[in-house]
Amino acid sequence: MADKVTCTVDDYRRFGFGPNAAFHSLIAEAGADLAGLCLFFPIFSTWRGRPGVFVQDLFVEGRFRGLGIGEALMREVAAWSRARGGDYLRLEVDVDNLPAQRLYERLGITWQMKDRSHAAYDEAFMALAGGRKI
Numbered sequence: 001m002a003d004k005v006t007c008t009v010d011d012y013r014r015f016g017f018g019p020n021a022a023f024h025s026l027i028a029e030a031g032a033d034l035a036g037l038c039l040f041f042p043i044f045s046t047w048r049g050r051p052g053v054f055v056q057d058l059f060v061e062g063r064f065r066g067l068g069i070g071e072a073l074m075r076e077v078a079a080w081s082r083a084r085g086g087d088y089l090r091l092e093v094d095v096d097n098l099p100a101q102r103l104y105e106r107l108g109i110t111w112q113m114k115d116r117s118h119a120a121y122d123e124a125f126m127a128l129a130g131g132r133k134i
Contacts, residue, residue: 026040026073028060037059040053041053042086053078053086055089058100065099071106074103074109
């Protein structure tokens with residue numbers, strides 16, 4: 001899905017560092033090679049009254065898949081959240097990404113039939129942020 005990515009290195013630098021960092025990330029290395037990464041950010045549930053963590057992206061380089069790197073990254077993110085009082089983890093997965101779905105379910109991260117993800121992007125977001133009706 002590289003053709004869908006518009007994020008640049010400068011975007012990561014601008015939004016991922018400093019006192020108002022929009023996200024955190026964990027990187028898995030194999031020697032000098034990037035083996036995988038998990039990008040996440042803290043969230044809070046008003047229903048649960050507890051913090052948690054939202055995993056935005058989990059990526060494992062193809063040649064390192066099947067070695068437990070994705071699982072290790074997910075476990076580390078959960079531990080990061082737990083150390084800060086968190087007691088839940090959320091994520092979204094593409095409906096066609098069956099290998100990721102199998103990994104998540106094996107880790108106890110189940111599909112929630114009661115939730116439905118909604119989003120505003122591009123023109124819809126700009127109209128919402130500007131107070132204009134679409």
